[in-house]
Amino acid sequence: MEPEDPRDRGLELIGSPNTERALRRLVRRCGGPEGLAVCYEAGPCGYAPHRLLSEMGVACDVIAPSLTPRQRAQAELVPAEVLARAWRTQVRLNARHRSLTARGKRSTVAKVAVARELTGFIWAAMTQQPLREEVAAS
Numbered sequence: 025m026e027p028e029d030p031r032d033r034g035l036e037l038i039g040s041p042n043t044e045r046a047l048r049r050l051v052r053r054c055g056g057p058e059g060l061a062v063c064y065e066a067g068p069c070g071y072a073p074h075r076l077l078s079e080m081g082v083a084c085d086v087i088a089p090s091l092t093p094r095q096r097a098q099a100e101l102v103p104a105e106v107l108a109r110a111w112r113t114q115v116r117l118n119a120r121h122r123s124l125t126a127r128g129k130r131s132t133v134a135k136v137a138v139a140r141e142l143t144g145f146i147w148a149a150m151t152q153q154p155l156r157e158e159v160a161a162s
Contacts, residue, residue, distance in 0.1 A: 047076055057081035078122070106149075113145050
């Protein structure tokens with residue numbers, strides 16, 4: 025069975041140099057940041073593209089590079105529930121950091137607040153506390 029072509033679902037695969045000018049031009053070419061969602065594979069270019077695209081108002085996700093066979097085997101041992109909970113936490117903490125810095129908090133203050141919240145998440149995960157959504161639903 026052939027893999028599905030993402031262009032069949034309205035997605036476009038675009039490569040771009042890792043320069044600010046090239047990324048800004050690419051966003052303009054795609055019609056601006058409104059409604060634009062991008063992802064790129066984490067690699068040697070670091071998180072500079074993510075920071076720039078986020079500052080421009082583009083929804084941007086960084087995806088992991090291809091896993092090695094050993095990493096893939098280890099990842100399969102982690103239950104999907106745990107992975108989903110960790111992903112939701114990562115998204116929430118990222119949004120928290122952005123909102124704090126957008127309100128004028130210093131980056132170091134925002135990082136400490138996020139670190140404290142992460143500590144609470146780790147404690148809750150280790151003691152198998154229910155999620156806030158689960159508590160609110162019951």
